Amino acid sequence: MNKLESESEHSSSLPAAEAVDAIENLSGVHPGYRRAHAAGVCCRGLFRPSGLGKEFTEAGHLQEQQVNAVVRFSGSSTDPVLADLLSPAKGLAVQFVLPDGEVTNLVGVTVPVFFARTPESFIDIVHMAHRLRTGTLGPIELMKEIVSHFSESKEALLAVRRLKPPASYAECHYYCIHAYVLVNAEGRQQPVRFEWVPETGVRTLTLEEAAQQPDRYLEDELELRFKDEPAIFQLVAVLGEEGDATDDPTHAWPGDRRRIDLGRLHISEIIPDPKDLLMDPTALTTGMLLSDDPILKFRSATYAESYGRRIEGR
Numbered sequence: 616m617n618k619l620e621s622e623s624e625h626s627s628s629l630p631a632a633e634a635v636d637a638i639e640n641l642s643g644v645h646p647g648y649r650r651a652h653a654a655g656v657c658c659r660g661l662f663r664p665s666g667l668g669k670e671f672t673e674a675g676h677l678q679e680q681q682v683n684a685v686v687r688f689s690g691s692s693t694d695p696v697l698a699d700l701l702s703p704a705k706g707l708a709v710q711f712v713l714p715d716g717e718v719t720n721l722v723g724v725t726v727p728v729f730f731a732r733t734p735e736s737f738i739d740i741v742h743m744a745h746r747l748r749t750g751t752l753g754p755i756e757l758m759k760e761i762v763s764h765f766s767e768s769k770e771a772l773l774a775v776r777r778l779k780p781p782a783s784y785a786e787c788h789y790y791c792i793h794a795y796v797l798v799n800a801e802g803r804q805q806p807v808r809f810e811w812v813p814e815t816g817v818r819t820l821t822l823e824e825a826a827q828q829p830d831r832y833l834e835d836e837l838e839l840r841f842k843d844e845p846a847i848f849q850l851v852a853v854l855g856e857e858g859d860a861t862d863d864p865t866h867a868w869p870g871d872r873r874r875i876d877l878g879r880l881h882i883s884e885i886i887p888d889p890k891d892l893l894m895d896p897t898a899l900t901t902g903m904l905l906s907d908d909p910i911l912k913f914r915s916a917t918y919a920e921s922y923g924r925r926i927e928g929r
């Protein structure tokens with residue numbers, strides 16, 4: 616996507632290249648890798664909808680027919696060789712493949728909120744985080760510095776600080792953070808936030824256990840797990856109510872919102888990374904709309920920019 620296209624299609628006038636350059640600056644350029652969530656593992660999945668989604672949306676994967684999925688678990692770092700333990704937040708990106716071949720994606724992480732409210736503050740915060748690389752700030756000082764300039768970051772940074780090392784990619788709770796809008800056959804619109812809840816519960820490691828893990832322990836664990844059983848996640852839609860902001864990924868909705876069980880994702884096997892896989896979180900299907908969240912809209916162009924660079928081996 617060129618600069619003009621990305622500027623006209625998205626609400627911010629910031630070019631995606633500027634965001635991707637800022638991200639690259641955190642740990643340097645690693646040719647061929649995603650510019651964020653660089654280390655990861657792809658798997659084959661099957662999504663079995665519960666049927667309860669039909670009341671809210673016409674989306675093909677949320678009716679009654681099961682659909683194939685490509686899944687990628689990842690660590691959040693920009694550095695592909697960083698050990699699993701050193702990137703606290705983990706990602707789960709799911710590409711549903713509808714019967715007619717159309718794809719739609721849901722991308723989540725293990726914290727419920729994001730640290731920036733707008734693309735502009737995202738870029739400023741990432742520039743600030745560069746001071747970790749130059750050694751002028753340690754991790755704790757950096758968090759304090761960010762919160763003192765960007766109070767919107769507080770909830771996300773606290774959530775990151777509370778993270779414990781996961782025992783398995785399959786035993787993490789993932790949040791897709793942004794609001795989306797589901798649209799049913801009558802045209803009724805319902806704002807939702809999606810979550811992936813692990814069927815076997817959340818399990819973390821003690822510091823002693825964590826200290827004994829090899830760099831890529833999470834991928835090793837998945838390989839062993841798949842010999843005996845699949846990893847299973849429940850897809851939940853949290854229903855937004857009157858007054859719940861749909862344009863602010865830095866704040867969670869109240870905890871008492873109604874939750875709908877949309878179905879289960881069964882992940883059974885590690886597969887080689889499909890070279891052309893792009894998990895754009897704005898790739899939707901009939902029965903789904905983007906919310907007015909400016910970060911969500913901006914992600915599309917930045918993911919395309921990162922994809923373009925890595926596909927060209929840059």
Ligand code: HEM
Nearest residue numbers: 649650651652687706708729737791792894917918921922
């Ligand atoms: C302005 C905000 C954001 C920017 C600029 C950004 C940027 C990026 C970029 C450049 C990539 C690599 C894309 C690729 O090469 O395919 C990426 C991947 C990823 N991001 Fe973001 N991101 C943002 C917000 C978020 C949020 C809010 C979440 C969580 C909901 C998230 C979760 C992920 C995950 C899980 C991946 C890995 C996707 C995969 O496995 O293919 N990002 N991000």
